[in-house]
Each structure stands twice: as structure tokens, then as C-alpha cells.
Amino acid sequence: MPPPAVDSFLAEDPERAFWRLPALLLGVLAGSALQLQQAALWDWRAYAGLLLWALACGALGAWLVRRSWRARSARALRWLRRGAWWLALVVGALGAFAGVGLRAAAYQDDALSPALEGRDLRVTGVVAAMPQVSDVGLRLRFAVESAELAGRAVALPPLLELSWWGASLFESPEGSQGEDADPTAVSARATPSIAAGERWAMTVRLKAPHGARNPYGFDSELWFWEQGVQATGYVRTGRRDVPPQRLARTWLYPIEQARQAVRDAIFARLLPADAGAAQESPLAARAAGVVAALVTGDQRAIERADWDIFRATGVAHLMSISGLHITMFAWLAARLVRWAWGRSARLCLAVPAQSAALVAGVLLAAAYALFSGWGVPAQRTVTMLATLALLRLAGLRWPWPQVWLLACAAVVLVDPWALLQAGFWLSFVAVGVLFASDVGAADAGAKGVRGHFYALLREQWVVTLALTPLSLVLFGQIALVGLLANLLAIPWVTLLVTPLALAGVFCAPLWQLAAWTLQPLLALLQWLAAWPQAVWFLPQAPLWAGVAAVGAGALLATRWPWAVRALALPLLLPVLCWQPARPAPGQFELLAADVGQGSAVLVRTATHNLLYDAGPRYGRAGVASDAGQRVLVPLLRALGERLDMLMLSHRDADHIGGAAAVLAQQPKAALTGSILNESALLALRPARPCLAGQRWLWDGVAFEVLHPQAQEVAAAERAKHSNATSCVLRISAAAGGDGAPGASGASAAALLVGDIEFAQEQALLARGAPLAADWLLAAHHGSKSSSGAAFLDAVQPRTVMVQAGYRNRYGHPAPEVLARYAERHIRVVESTRCGAATWASAAPDEVQCERTQRQHYWAHVPPPSRTHDGAIDGTGGSAAVMAR
CATH class of the missing domain: 1.20.1270 (Substrate Binding Domain Of Dnak; Chain:A; Domain 2)
Structure with a gap:
């Protein structure tokens, strides 16, 4: 005692x-x-x-x-x-x-050896997940059993992500970035029917997972890390390659085999037999993808346009396997098991019905999560449900903060990298706020339909208040129609569409009923997304402002008096009013985005913005996405920028691929460039050709077009040589401004040259164009047909920026070009090593690299030197000074 x-x-x-x-x-x-x-x-x-x-x-x-x-x-x-x-x-x-x-x-330790990148490897293994089929081919997860290089056994990572391109594709969805494409890899063979669990032998080319790194952008390398994928590549199907061979159908990955069978059955039942019928009934085709996603977790079955609608209305979490669906499934399973268990006195004497229902609910929810692909949200939810169930079975009644912390810690122990996922914070902040606000207890006395409706409404209101500031911090946007859309969609999808879709596994006609019930909801969400100001975009604020905003959201969701909750409003002001710093008058800043094998440079002055080129298209038009959708539109929104001008240097796809998406998001931007024959873009907005002699002044910063001349445009059009018409733009800070002087003793300047080649460089020199600049965008991505010695001597840049894709098939930047840079002691900054690069005229000796500013151990670091199709990438071995 x-x-x-x-x-x-x-x-x-x-x-x-x-x-x-x-x-x-x-x-x-x-x-x-x-x-x-x-x-x-x-x-x-x-x-x-x-x-x-x-x-x-x-x-x-x-x-x-x-x-x-x-x-x-x-x-x-x-x-x-x-x-x-x-x-x-x-x-x-x-x-x-x-x-x-x-x-x-x-x-x-299992990472791919750099020596094996780009080599023809013969691998044998098993398809570890249901393939993702598209119009351009398919993607598949491949579990390696053995691998050979020229008859010699080599070690590869256990799991690969492979692309198998179709017969008509000469440019992969990532080919513009140089990630997977190789023109010799395409043959007249069509992609075969491949099933999970099959053992195959195939020739592949691999590389380490390498994604674009931009401010506020998606970290694909972290995504691959979490997925356990340590190498990506493509299947070699050229006429000179040993053809892929199906060896056997195995019993391995039975869940993936079942998922694929169910997904294919859903599409066979719901998708129209011909393309014409699909065009006549687009809602039916869209509903089929959502049903497949709800049953099997195949998020790629949902069209990209539908994802945009779901995000704009704040219901994206409902349209694939999420924590809400798994929790609902666990609750329903537990109720059914408890009812059935209670019918047997012997079972109740052996194990109480409540305990049996609790265990069964968690186990069935885990089975559902496994069948849906065992994604990160599903793992998180099952871990949390299992933790709470163990507490209940142990008879522990802990305070809610302790339960909440235990669930968080359990999830982090299973998957520590979940802390870097937006879904983790959205889930646990929502649960914590519901615990703290005691919504369930407050509405415990509610009776009847009216009471349940009130409880649902208040719960949604509390979660919306709490998560709106967090969503603004994480995504830089607020779905203003989100409360209304979720109020309608949550019961509709959770209580009607999802149960019907799941029941269709046992009774296939129910899939059709699920699709029918989904179509009016899709039409309603599309209507809501079309409302003016349905989505509110704001610049993304720094961490301290985000923490204050999340605290404000939690305070607003409490049951304290409104006089107390009003104190949250000052905490919201920093995130609502935040504006990124801009250059001083007379100065300018360049942000060379990481868009892969393409070009896109954002030029910012004190009050104006110009985008030079819009990056590549990743795949064929209408099939895949582009740099505008993936990189530039999110970047411009995160920075809170409104473009005054979009200048497209010429009409090559790696320079104009993202232009349509940028123009759609920037309705007031003037369009100029050498794109006279691009009827699709000209239909979106009238364009003015860029011609030598055009000049304008923004905030004391001078802009001058040095190339092309009108007669050169006509000659290049006749020769169908678009590179020759590239707009060459020189930007110079105000003389005597606050910035440091450039290399020539005058104000700092930058030169953007598109894909000009030796002939155009010589023409500029012959005309005596003012070429001196501190910062140079490498001509034609560092191609050996550009960056001549005389041209570099005239420009005398301190820094040259090479925008090219990792392991691109063109060998950019060329070794001889890098050697010319090295001879002149020019600092070389490559987007593959730097990510997005920022340079300011006020500090011409400094370059800020996104990969350096935000280093992570899972990020891919290209080797110092590498061999690609016989060409040496000399960035590591040359004397060029790399960006700090």
C-alpha cells in the first residue's frame, strides 16, 4: 500500500x-x-x-x-x-x-545500379499487379525472379514498373521527358493480353525512378519509394530484340488476379461495345470507371477530366477506395455479423456477439482493403480500425486524445512516410476535430430522420470548417461548393453507389444499377464545378502561416462561444493574404521549370509575368497529359501568378505541349510566338508573331526580340524547319538598378534562344545583335547542332541552363557542347540534377536549385557521368562549375 x-x-x-x-x-x-x-x-x-x-x-x-x-x-x-x-x-x-x-x-541497398541503366536486360519474373491499360499501351508491376546482361546474371531491384507501348506509338507518355521512350523499342506488334500472376521473360531497359522537381509539385520519387518500386523502364519489342515470352500462369498474386477479373468484368458489362456508342453516352462510360475504382481501387480507370471535377467539388475522396469507404464497410460488416452471431446461443456463450462483430468487422475491412489494392489510405484506415478494436477488446476506455495519438503512432510505425502525405493529415485532423468537438455525443439525443440529417449536416460542417484551412495550405485551393457537394455525395456514394457496386461482385447486374445511380450525381457535380468561383485558388503560404491556419480551423470547429471562436480570424489572415516576394522595380527573376525534355521559363518582374514556352506533351494529343496540366498550371496557382504574356518560341511539341492548359487557366495572357501554323492553339486565342525588333518595357526591365526576321520566317516555313524560327528573347535589368552588374559591365541580362542552331547563331552574329547575357538558356537543350564557339564568345554567359529529360534519347546535353562550356568556365545547371532553377538579376552569381533546397534521401541523384547510346554525359567529368 x-x-x-x-x-x-x-x-x-x-x-x-x-x-x-x-x-x-x-x-x-x-x-x-x-x-x-x-x-x-x-x-x-x-x-x-x-x-x-x-x-x-x-x-x-x-x-x-x-x-x-x-x-x-x-x-x-x-x-x-x-x-x-x-x-x-x-x-x-x-x-x-x-x-x-x-x-x-x-x-x-536494393536500388538499381547506375551501370545497368539503359542496358538491354533479359528479365524473368511475374506480373505482380493487374496491368493498367490505355490507348497507348499498358503499364505493369513486375516482380523480378532473375535477370541477365549479355548472358551474365545481374542483380535488379525486386519490383519494377514497366511500360509496354502499343504498335502505333512513337512517343511514350513520358517519352518527351526521356524517361522510357526509345524509337527502336516500337514495333508492329500490338500489346498482348497480360494478366496478373503470369510469368514472363522479356527484354527491358531500365532507369532509376526520376521525376520532375518543382516548387509545390508532386514528388513522384517519394511515391515510387512508398510503392516499393526502385526501377522503371519499358519492354523492348523491336524487330531485332528477343520477343517477350509468356512462360506460365502461376498461382502467385491471387488477389491481383481476382481484382483484374472483376475490373475486366465491370468494363465488359458497363462499357459500350463500340466507340460511337460511348460518345453518344459519355456519362455511362465515365460511370463505369468510377464503379471499377470503387470496387477494385483502380484509380486510373477514372478519366482525368472527372478527377478535375471531383477535386473542384471536394469529393475526390469519395470516388476511390478511401478511409470512409473502408470504415463504412467495417461498420456494415460488424452489424451483420453481430446480428447473425446473436441468433446462436452457443456462439454467444463462447464469444460475446459484440466482440465477434468487432473482430469480424476489422478482418473483413482488411480483406476489402487488400482486394482494393492495399493502397496507402486503405492501410492507414485498417491500422487505425485494428488499433481501436484492440482497445475495445481489452476493455480500455482511454481519453480521446490518447486514442487519437495511439492511432496516429500505429499508422506511422507501419508506414512512416505517410507523414509526408496530404491524406494522412486530412484524415487525422478530421478525426481529431470530431473527437474534440464531440459531435456524436452532442447529437446522441437526435431522433428520427430529421435528427440523423441534422447530425450528418453538423458533422460535415465541423469537418469542413476544420479542413478548409488545411486544404488551403496543402493544395492552395478551396472548393467553395465543397460543403454542398459533400452533403449530397457522401450519403449518395457511401450508402447507395458503393454497396451496389460491391454487391455486383456476387450479382453482376447490380453493377449496371450502380452505374445508373451514379450518372445523375456525375451530372450534378459537373454542374457544380462549372459555377463561377467554384474553386478559390490562393498562393501557398509558408509553414508558420499554415500552422496558424490549421489552429484557426480547429478553433472554429469547437463548441466554444462564437466570441472565443472569432479569435481564429486573425490566425487566418496570414494564409489568406500571403503573397510571394517579387523582384524590385528594374529587376527580374527567372524560374526554369523542371518539365523533362522540353522548355518552360517563367519571367517575373515587379508587377508582370511572362512564360517562355509551355513544356512538352507527354504522349499523343488527346491521350495523355502535358507539362501545362502537370507542372505549369499548379506552379502558377501556387505562386499566385497571372500571366501577361505567353511566348511560344516555335511549334515543336516539347515547347508548346502545355500551352492549351496554360491558356485555359490564364484567360488574360497575350499569346505570341512562331506558331502561325498551329491552328489548334490559334483557335483558342489570337497570336501575334514574334519578330526581330519588337521591344517593350515592364517595371524598368527591357524585353527585346532578336530573332527571327520576317524573311527568315518565310524561308523556314517553306523548308518546314521550325527550329530556325525560334523566338530569341533578351531580357535586361535597368541600368544602375540595385542588381549587380553583368559580365559585360552593364546591367544583368538573360537570353532565351529556343531551338536555334548554328545557322541562326551566325545570322545573329552577322547582324550584330546585342547577345551579351549573364544567364543563357542552352540552345536546343544542349544539342550538338547549337551553341557554337563564336556564339558563346559573344554571349559570355556566367550560367547556362540546360532543360532536358533524364536519360533522354537525344543525348542532350551533347558532350562536345559541355566541353565548349567547360573551356569558357561557364557554370552548367541541368534540370535533371537541379530540378526547377531560380535565377535573379539582382544576384547573377547565384542559382537556387529545387533539388538542393529541399534534399531528401529518397530523391534520385544522377550519377556523375553516364553512357547513353554511346554518348557520354560529361557534366560530372567536365570542368563546368555545377550549381551549388
Whole structure:
């Protein structure tokens, strides 16, 4: 029996027991989050040493807890328990940091060797997931069993992501970025029918996962890391290649085989037999994709245009397997099992119906999550449900903050990289706010349909208040119609469409009924998305403003008096009023976006913006996406920029591929460039040709077009040589401004030259054009047909920017061009190594690289030098000074 003083202390502070476990859980979250900030992984021994320290601290904490049992005073007990609390925090943090680091180091050991990139490898393995079919071919996950290079066994990562292009495709969806395409890889063969679980032998070319890195952009390398994919590539099907061979159909990956069978059955039943019928009934075709996504988790079955509508109306979380669907499925399964279990007295005596229902609900929800592809949201939800079920089975009734922290920590232990996913924060902030606002208890007395409707309305209102600021921070947008759309869509999809779609697995005609019930909802959402100002876009604010806004959302969602909740409004002001810094008058800034094998440069002055080129199209028109959709539109929205002008240097697809998307998002931007024969773009907006001699002044910054001349345009059009008509634009800061002087002693300047070649460079020199510049966009992405010695001597740039795709099939930048840069001690900045690059006329010696500013250990680092189709990429071996 404890001494009276200790007994009195416990009576005065009963919450001490509550605060011991949260210390450990907080440590797990903090340690995991801290490890994810590492730019590079340590040696595994360092993580093992931290783990030993965690064990030592844990032993000390256990000793303190044991001493607290024999404490003879409340003061001694207080100090002992404080020490145990801090040690629990340290144990959780060190243990989680070390555990995540060890997992990452072990995973990184299986990475693809740079020596195997771009080589013809003969691999044997099994299709590990249902293939994703499109008009241009298919993509498949391939589990490697063995691999050979020229008859010699080599080691490859366990899981590959492969593309198998169709017969008519000469440019892959990523081909413009140089990621997978090779013209010799395309043959007259059509892509075969491939099923999960089949064993194949095929010749492939691989590379490390390498994605674009732009401010506020999607981190595809992190996505591949979470998926367990450590190499991507394409299947070689050329006439000189050993053809792929189906070896056997195996029993492996039975769940994926079942998923593929169900998905194909849904499409066979719901999709019209011919394309003409599909065009006559587009809603039916769109509904088929949503039904397939709800049943099998195949999100690529939903068209990109529909995803845009779902995001604009805030219902994207409903249209694929999400935590809401799995939770609903678990609740329904538990109710059915409890009802059936209660019919048997013998079963109830053996195991209470409530406990059996709880276990069955979690197990069936896990089975549903597995069948839906076991995506990250599904894993997160199942982990949380299992944690809560274990608490209930153990008879523990913990306070909601402790339950919430335990669920968070459990998810992070399973998948630490979930902390970097927007869905993690949206899910747990919503759950935490619902717990804190006590919505369920408040509406417990509600009776009847009216009461349930009120409960649903208030719950949606609370979640919307809490998550709107968080959505603004994460995505830079607010769906103003989101509350109305979710109020209609949540019960419609959750209680009607999804049950019918799932029941269709056992009774196929129900799929048709699910599609019919979905079509009016799709039409309604399309109507809501078309409302003026349906979506509100704001520049993305810094972290401190985002934290304040999330706190404001949580405060607004509480049940405190409105006088108290009104204090949240000042916390919202920073995120609502945030504007990125702009150049001073007379100065300008360039942001060379990372768009792969293409060009796109944003020019910003004090109050104006110009976009030079719009990046490539990733695939054939109307089939895949482009740099405008993927990179430039999100970037412009995140920066809060409104374009005054879009200049398209010439009509090559890698320069104008994203123009239509940019023009759609920038209705007031003037269009100019060498695109006179691009009728599709000219139908969107009238264009003025760019011609030598055009000049204008923005905020004290001078813009001058140096090329082409009118007669050169006519000659190039006759020769069908679009590179020769590239707009050459020189931008110079105001003389005597605040910026440092350029290389020539005058104000700092930049030169954007498109894809001009030697002939155009010589013409510019012959005309005596003012070419001197501190920053040069490499002509034709560093092609050997450009960047002549005389031209470089005239420009005398400090920095040259090469916008080219990683392992592009053209070999850009060419070794001889890099050698010319090196001879002149020109700093070379490559988008493959730098990501998006920012340069300012006020600091012409500095270049900020997105990959350097935000380094992560999962990010791909190109090797110092590599061989690609016989060409040496000399960026590492040359004397060029790389960007810091």
C-alpha cells in the first residue's frame, strides 16, 4: 500500500497515468518526422547505435517507474514520474528515428545500379499487379525472379514498373521527358493480353525512378519509394530484340488476379461495345470507371477530366477506395455479423456477439482493403480500425486524445512516410476535430430522420470548417461548393453507389444499377464545378502561416462561444493574404521549370509575368497529359501568378505541349510566338508573331526580340524547319538598378534562344545583335547542332541552363557542347540534377536549385557521368562549375 502522501498525490492528479503513454507516442511521431527530414541516409551502424541508446533509456525509464512505486513522498513521486515521462519521449523518438533509418537503408541497398541503366536486360519474373491499360499501351508491376546482361546474371531491384507501348506509338507518355521512350523499342506488334500472376521473360531497359522537381509539385520519387518500386523502364519489342515470352500462369498474386477479373468484368458489362456508342453516352462510360475504382481501387480507370471535377467539388475522396469507404464497410460488416452471431446461443456463450462483430468487422475491412489494392489510405484506415478494436477488446476506455495519438503512432510505425502525405493529415485532423468537438455525443439525443440529417449536416460542417484551412495550405485551393457537394455525395456514394457496386461482385447486374445511380450525381457535380468561383485558388503560404491556419480551423470547429471562436480570424489572415516576394522595380527573376525534355521559363518582374514556352506533351494529343496540366498550371496557382504574356518560341511539341492548359487557366495572357501554323492553339486565342525588333518595357526591365526576321520566317516555313524560327528573347535589368552588374559591365541580362542552331547563331552574329547575357538558356537543350564557339564568345554567359529529360534519347546535353562550356568556365545547371532553377538579376552569381533546397534521401541523384547510346554525359567529368 502506498504511503499517505503518495496516495494523496494520486488523488490530486489522476491524469498522470494518461500522460505516460502519450509521451512515448509523441516520441514515435517526432522521431519519425525528424528522420524524414534527412537529406542523406547514415550508415546503418549509426542507426543501430541510436537503437541501443533507446533501449538503454528505456531500461532507465523502467527503473524510474519501479522506484516510483516505492516513493515515500508526493514530491519524490512527481520527480520520478517526470523523469519517466521525458525518458519515454526520448525512447520513442530515438527508437522511431533509428527504426525508420534502418528500414530506409535496407531498402536503398536494393536500388538499381547506375551501370545497368539503359542496358538491354533479359528479365524473368511475374506480373505482380493487374496491368493498367490505355490507348497507348499498358503499364505493369513486375516482380523480378532473375535477370541477365549479355548472358551474365545481374542483380535488379525486386519490383519494377514497366511500360509496354502499343504498335502505333512513337512517343511514350513520358517519352518527351526521356524517361522510357526509345524509337527502336516500337514495333508492329500490338500489346498482348497480360494478366496478373503470369510469368514472363522479356527484354527491358531500365532507369532509376526520376521525376520532375518543382516548387509545390508532386514528388513522384517519394511515391515510387512508398510503392516499393526502385526501377522503371519499358519492354523492348523491336524487330531485332528477343520477343517477350509468356512462360506460365502461376498461382502467385491471387488477389491481383481476382481484382483484374472483376475490373475486366465491370468494363465488359458497363462499357459500350463500340466507340460511337460511348460518345453518344459519355456519362455511362465515365460511370463505369468510377464503379471499377470503387470496387477494385483502380484509380486510373477514372478519366482525368472527372478527377478535375471531383477535386473542384471536394469529393475526390469519395470516388476511390478511401478511409470512409473502408470504415463504412467495417461498420456494415460488424452489424451483420453481430446480428447473425446473436441468433446462436452457443456462439454467444463462447464469444460475446459484440466482440465477434468487432473482430469480424476489422478482418473483413482488411480483406476489402487488400482486394482494393492495399493502397496507402486503405492501410492507414485498417491500422487505425485494428488499433481501436484492440482497445475495445481489452476493455480500455482511454481519453480521446490518447486514442487519437495511439492511432496516429500505429499508422506511422507501419508506414512512416505517410507523414509526408496530404491524406494522412486530412484524415487525422478530421478525426481529431470530431473527437474534440464531440459531435456524436452532442447529437446522441437526435431522433428520427430529421435528427440523423441534422447530425450528418453538423458533422460535415465541423469537418469542413476544420479542413478548409488545411486544404488551403496543402493544395492552395478551396472548393467553395465543397460543403454542398459533400452533403449530397457522401450519403449518395457511401450508402447507395458503393454497396451496389460491391454487391455486383456476387450479382453482376447490380453493377449496371450502380452505374445508373451514379450518372445523375456525375451530372450534378459537373454542374457544380462549372459555377463561377467554384474553386478559390490562393498562393501557398509558408509553414508558420499554415500552422496558424490549421489552429484557426480547429478553433472554429469547437463548441466554444462564437466570441472565443472569432479569435481564429486573425490566425487566418496570414494564409489568406500571403503573397510571394517579387523582384524590385528594374529587376527580374527567372524560374526554369523542371518539365523533362522540353522548355518552360517563367519571367517575373515587379508587377508582370511572362512564360517562355509551355513544356512538352507527354504522349499523343488527346491521350495523355502535358507539362501545362502537370507542372505549369499548379506552379502558377501556387505562386499566385497571372500571366501577361505567353511566348511560344516555335511549334515543336516539347515547347508548346502545355500551352492549351496554360491558356485555359490564364484567360488574360497575350499569346505570341512562331506558331502561325498551329491552328489548334490559334483557335483558342489570337497570336501575334514574334519578330526581330519588337521591344517593350515592364517595371524598368527591357524585353527585346532578336530573332527571327520576317524573311527568315518565310524561308523556314517553306523548308518546314521550325527550329530556325525560334523566338530569341533578351531580357535586361535597368541600368544602375540595385542588381549587380553583368559580365559585360552593364546591367544583368538573360537570353532565351529556343531551338536555334548554328545557322541562326551566325545570322545573329552577322547582324550584330546585342547577345551579351549573364544567364543563357542552352540552345536546343544542349544539342550538338547549337551553341557554337563564336556564339558563346559573344554571349559570355556566367550560367547556362540546360532543360532536358533524364536519360533522354537525344543525348542532350551533347558532350562536345559541355566541353565548349567547360573551356569558357561557364557554370552548367541541368534540370535533371537541379530540378526547377531560380535565377535573379539582382544576384547573377547565384542559382537556387529545387533539388538542393529541399534534399531528401529518397530523391534520385544522377550519377556523375553516364553512357547513353554511346554518348557520354560529361557534366560530372567536365570542368563546368555545377550549381551549388
